[in-house]
Amino acid sequence: AQSVTQLGSHVSVSEGALVLLRxxxxxxxxxxxxxxxxYPNQGLQLxxxxxxxxxxxxxxxxxxxxxxKSETSFHxxxxxxxxxxxxEYFCAVSVTGGFKTxxxxxxxxxxxx
Amino acid sequence: xxxxxxxxxxxxxxxGQEVTLRCKLISGHNSLFWYRQTMMRGLELLxxxxxxxxxxxxxxxEDRFSAKMPNASFSTLKIQPSEPxxxxxxxxxxxxxxxGDYEQYFGPGTRLTVT
Numbered sequence: 001a002q003s004v005t006q007l008g009s010h011v012s013v014s015e016g017a018l019v020l021l022r023x024x025x026x027x028x029x030x031x032x033x034x035x036x037x038x039y040p041n042q043g044l045q046l047x048x049x050x051x052x053x054x055x056x057x058x059x060x061x062x063x064x065x066x067x068x069k070s071e072t073s074f075h076x077x078x079x080x081x082x083x084x085x086x087x088e089y090f091c092a093v094s095v096t097g098g099f100k101t102x103x104x105x106x107x108x109x110x111x112x113x
Numbered sequence: 114x115x116x117x118x119x120x121x122x123x124x125x126x127x128x129g130q131e132v133t134l135r136c137k138l139i140s141g142h143n144s145l146f147w148y149r150q151t152m153m154r155g156l157e158l159l160x161x162x163x164x165x166x167x168x169x170x171x172x173x174x175e176d177r178f179s180a181k182m183p184n185a186s187f188s189t190l191k192i193q194p195s196e197p198x199x200x201x202x203x204x205x206x207x208x209x210x211x212x213g214d215y216e217q218y219f220g221p222g223t224r225l226t227v228t
Contacts, residue, residue, distance in 0.1 A: 031213075032213040032214045034216065041221075042221060042222075043117070043204050043206070043219030043220050043221050043222055044156075044206075044217075044219045045219065046216045046217075049214070049216060051214040090156065094213035094214070095213045096213045096214075097213070099161070099163070099168055099169070099211040100146070100158060100161055100169065100211070101213075101217060103155075103156050103158075105155050106155060106156065
C-alpha cells in the first residue's frame with residue numbers, strides 16, 4: 001500500500017522568500033508523485049507530477065519538485081513566494097494499476113507582505 | 114472543454130431531507146472519483162468508478178450514501194436521509210483512466226450545509 005506524509009499543516013513565509021513544502025511517501029513499487037494546489041473555494045488542480053525520467057520536475061507558477069528515491073521524498077519548492085501563492089497544497093502518490101491516488105493531509109501556505 | 118461540472122454549487126437543506134449532487138465528467142474521461150472535504154477530516158475519497166463500474170466504495174461512510182453512473186459522462190451522489198454531520202464540500206474528479214500516472218481533474222465542488 002502507498003501512503004503520503006506532509007510535514008507541517010501550516011507554513012508561513014514572507015513575500016519574496018523561499019517556499020519549501022515537505023512531502024514523504026511510502027511505496028513498495030515505483031511511485032508516481034503529484035502536487036496539487038487548492039485555492040479558496042475551488043477544486044484541486046495539478047501543479048506538477050513525476051512519472052519517470054528526470055527527477056527534477058517543473059510545474060506551473062514557478063514551482064518545482066525533486067524526486068529523491070533514497071529519501072522517499074518529493075518536496076515542493078519555489079524560489080520567491082508571491083501573495084497569489086497562498087493556498088493549500090496536497091502531495092499525492094499512485095502506482096501503476098493502483099486505480100486510486102492517495103492524497104496527503106495538505107499544507108496551507110500563508111504569504112506575508 | 115468546460116472541465117468537470119458540478120451542480121449545485123451550494124445546497125442548504127434540513128436534516129432528514131434527500132440530497133442529490135451531480136457531476137459531469139470531462140469528455141473522453143472514463144474514471145470518476147467522489148471526494149468529501151472537511152476541516153476536521155481533510156480530503157476523503159468516497160467512491161470511484163472506471164468505465165461506469167464502481168471499483169471501490171469502501172470510503173462511503175454509511176448506507177445513507179449512494180452513487181451512480183447512469184452513463185459515461187454523468188454521475189450522482191445521493192444522501193438519504195441527510196444529517197448535520199454530512200455538511201462538507203463534495204468534489205468529483207475525472208481522469209483519462211486509472212493508470213497511476215493520470216492526473217485527476219477536479220470540479221469546483223458542492224458546498225453542502227445540513228441544518
